[in-house]
Amino acid sequence: MREKKQFADRRVKKKLFPISTFISVFFAFAVFTTIQMKILGKSIDATNIPKSNEIAIFVVWLLSAAAFTLWTNIQITRHYQKPIEEFSEAARKVASGDFSVYLAPHHTADKSTHLDVLFADFDKMVEELGSIETLKTDFFSNVSHEIKTPLAVIQNNAELLQKDSLTDEQRKEYAETIRHATKRLSNLITNMLKLNKLEKQAIQPQPQIYDVCEQLCSCALQFEDMWEDKGIEFIAEIEDCAKIEADAELMDLVWTNLLSNALKFTPKGGTITLLQTSEPEEVMISIKDTGCGIDEETLRHIFDKFYQGDTSHSTEGNGLGLALVQRILQLSDGSITVDSTEGKGSTFTVRLPVSYRKEV
DSSP: OOOOOOOOSSTTTSSSOOHHHHHHHHHHHHHHHHHHHHTTTSSSSSGGGOOHHHHHHHHHHHHHHHHHHHHHHHHHHHIIIIIHHHHHHHHHHHHHTTOOOOOOOOOOGGGHHHHHHHHHHHHHHHHHHHHHHHHHHHHHHHHHHHHHHHHHHHHHHHHHHTTHHHHHHHHHHHHHHHHHHHHHHHHHHHHHHHHHHHHTOOOOOOOEEEHHHHHHHHHHHHHHHHHHHTTTTEEEESSSSOOEEOOHHHHHHHHHHHHHHHHHHSTTTTTEEEEEEESSSSSEEEEEESSSSOOOOHHHHHHHHTTSSSSGGGGGSSOOHHHHHHHHHTTTTTTEEEEEETEEEEEEEEEEESSOOOOO
């Protein structure tokens, strides 16, 4: 025998508007009519009402209760049960990984109900989940690519080192290539772990008052040999001292990444300018280069993880540096902006409050 299917979802065992409502309405009519008869008892002799009329009154109660129950059931089914079933079906699709679900409102914007608002919030949530899922997929794809590339370099050069006919110069060259690829892989994993901990707030800033000017000088000196090798003119315009309250270790990563990027994209004979100024409430640090500049499309994604606009320099980084910088500054109540013109260079400007304001 074929099972009768009452609901779209088999988990639902009871109607939103059950038969008990009909019984309640029927007895309500009976009570109201009885009270009415009691009130009119002095004017109407209830004892002389014919039996047929009593039966007719009972039938009217039944029909009225049935009509009221049916009408109410239709309204509830139309305005509540159907939308809830629609919402439940959409939620199941999202739970199974379908982020193309869209719930259309049942009323125009000027007549929105709570359900319409719920549908709109649900659509927004699904859109955000879809974006997160896309980012996650892209993330794993990019991670796989970034790990496979240096591993392939290491494997190929290790196989070359096994040849007996190599000269000492060739062996040193292959060993240096392996060392460089290993360092790149190590930096990738280190940055991934740091960024993951920062995003999960497993690392919380430990603010302390220190001289950011001294820190900037120290970070810049780390690249002295590199800018001299490329013949780059390095200009520093900073104050003698500027005290801020921030996590010095995390801020060191910010300056190192920004200076490294400027050096990477500035051609031989170019110029890098480090400018620092202070105001009563904040300190501004700008790092300007005369490199290739950044196009508009790259600017929109420049802080995305693994995004590299200029693929000609992809072997020199892993696309995590600026994402790491942005996250550190967000946790430090700071901000970063980019101003760039293609062919003329870029300027990264960091703004940091003098006093750290911890969110409660």
